[in-house]
Amino acid sequence: MEQSTALNGTPFAYRKSVAELNQKAADLLQQGDAAGAVTRLEAARDLAPNDSGILYNLAIATSNWAGSQPEKTPQAIELLEQFAKQHPNDGRFLKVVQSLAVLYEREANRIGAILDPENTTNDDGTKKQLFTALQKTEQQALQVTYTQKAIRCYQTLKERGDANPIIDESIALLEKKLVAMPLPGNTPQGAAQ
Numbered sequence: 001m002e003q004s005t006a007l008n009g010t011p012f013a014y015r016k017s018v019a020e021l022n023q024k025a026a027d028l029l030q031q032g033d034a035a036g037a038v039t040r041l042e043a044a045r046d047l048a049p050n051d052s053g054i055l056y057n058l059a060i061a062t063s064n065w066a067g068s069q070p071e072k073t074p075q076a077i078e079l080l081e082q083f084a085k086q087h088p089n090d091g092r093f094l095k096v097v098q099s100l101a102v103l104y105e106r107e108a109n110r111i112g113a114i115l116d117p118e119n120t121t122n123d124d125g126t127k128k129q130l131f132t133a134l135q136k137t138e139q140q141a142l143q144v145t146y147t148q149k150a151i152r153c154y155q156t157l158k159e160r161g162d163a164n165p166i167i168d169e170s171i172a173l174l175e176k177k178l179v180a181m182p183l184p185g186n187t188p189q190g191a192a193q
Contacts, residue, residue: 018044018054025057034065052083056092059083063099070110077103094160101153105174108146111139112181140182147178 021044025037041058048054059079066072080100087093113119115136131139154171157164 018048018051021047022054022057025061029061029064034061034068037061038065052087052090055079055083055086056090056096059096060099063103066103070106073103073107077107094157094162097153097156097160101150101157101170104146104150104153105170108143108150108174108177111143111146112177115139115143144178144181147174147181150174151178 021040025040025044028034028036028040038058038061041054041061044054045051045058059076059082062072062076062079066076077100080096080103083090084093084096084100115131151171151174154167154174158167158171
C-alpha cells in the first residue's frame, strides 16, 4: 500500500487518521479481506479526497475485491480510470493501466459468455433469461467497448516500454476476438445470416 502524499496543510488529527486507516487497509489486504480494506480506504478518502496515494490504494483494493465479487468490477474500473486520468505521469500509472486492461478484458469475456447462445444456464445452474433485442444490442456494444479499451491499455503498456511478449499476444488475441464480435444488432462477421 502506498503512503499518503497530499496531506500537507491538513490538520494533524486528520493526517494521523488517514495514516491509520491506510495502514489498517494494508493489513486487511494482506489477510485477504479486500472488502474491509476498501471500507477503510473509503473512510480515508473522505478525510483526504485529493490524496493520490489513497485513490491508488482504493482503486487497487477494489480491483482485488472485484476478483472475488464481480459486481464490484464497475466500481474498480471507475476508480482506476479516475487515477489514470488524474495522474498520467505518476509512477503507478502503468500498474493502473495493467489492472484496467485485465478488468476490461474480464468484463468483455463475461458479457460474451452471457450473450453466447450455446450457454443457456447461469453460473448457479438456473436457466438464463433471454435478452430483448435492445438489451442484446446494448450488451454487444458494451462488449466491443470493453475489448477496445483493453486493447488500448495493452498498447499503452507496450508504448511505455513494457516489452513483455504476453502483451503482444494479448493484443493479437483481443483484436481477433474483436473482428469476430457481432456489431450491435448484427451477426458475427463470417457467420451465416
